[in-house]
Amino acid sequence: MTQAASTVVDDNISIRGAVKIYGSGPTQQVALNGIDVEIPRGRFVSLIGPSGCGKSTLLRLIAGLETADQGEASVFGVTSEAACAAKMIGLVPQAPALLPWLSVLQNVSLPGRVNRGADRRRKRIGGHQEKAAPDMTELLRMVGLGDAMDKLPAQLSGGMQQRAAIVRAFGVQPDVLLMDEPFSALDEFTREAIQGQLLDIWDEQNTTVVFVTHSVTEAVRLSDTVLVMSARPGRITASVDIELERPRSQAMLGTPEFHHFEDLIRGHLQSAWHEGPLTTSAA
Secondary structure (H helix, E strand, O other): OOOOOOOOOOOEEEEEEEEEEEOOHHHOEEEEEEEEEEEEOOOEEEEEOOOOOOHHHHHHHHHOOOOOOEEEEEEOOEEHHHHHHOOOEEEEOOOOOOOOOOOHHHHHHHHHHOOHHHHHHHHOOOOOOOOOOOOHHHHHHHOOOOOOOOOOHHHOOHHHHHHHHHHHHHHOOOOEEEEEOOOOOOOHHHHHHHHHHHHHHHHHHOOEEEEEOOOHHHHHHHOOEEEEEOOOOEOEEEEEEOOOOOOOOHHHHHOHHHHHHHHHHHHHHHHOOOOOOOEEEOO
16 A cells, blocks of 8 residues: 655745846846745745845745746745735735725725635645634724724825735735835834734734835844845845844833844945855844
């Protein structure tokens, strides 16, 4: 009697030897050069580096919105394109991009009601953990939008619109949530408040998050791991594991332990203008 071979589930976002080039000839620009990344399921990973180093390009590669000129990208064992088609990937851009004619509740509920075929495709992909449909009104209350559910986007502040965009992305219960500097246009107080709310939802849903930021403090507060990228052509030059206990309150930002990781990442950023081998840092 022959025993069936067990199915091996790839539980990582994997980028292997990725190169991305824009243009040709004298105007050619190498955005990414030899990117190798493994992000385990359930981790919160931030990308930080100089402007123009390819952070957003790498995010779009994971999302299947860009194709590598060399190398490959996969999400939990399937191509980025297949993961996107199965609604495994959610994206929160810098601008909320809410539909102006729909209420807040209608905006955040819409993705869960469209493309039902994607739900069936996702169930067939190994490792996917099916959960009960989220209560969108409860998610809105969690981020302080309980009294704004029936309002139109134009009636909300910028911070409130961005909270709605985050709830919308979490509403489809993506296996991976990609966030491209979502808080860059917000004031510091609003930014810190939404960071805490983001961590609350992430902790509850156990989604894998890849987060682009220019803020060292933001990266340290949110992340399990911070990946530092070099100036163009973009490469990952350091990986820093943030060994701080969770939950991470605002009060933690002033502790010596927190400052230690800020200083560590700033040191890596100083040398990120010069390409070098990947280094792994911890406490």
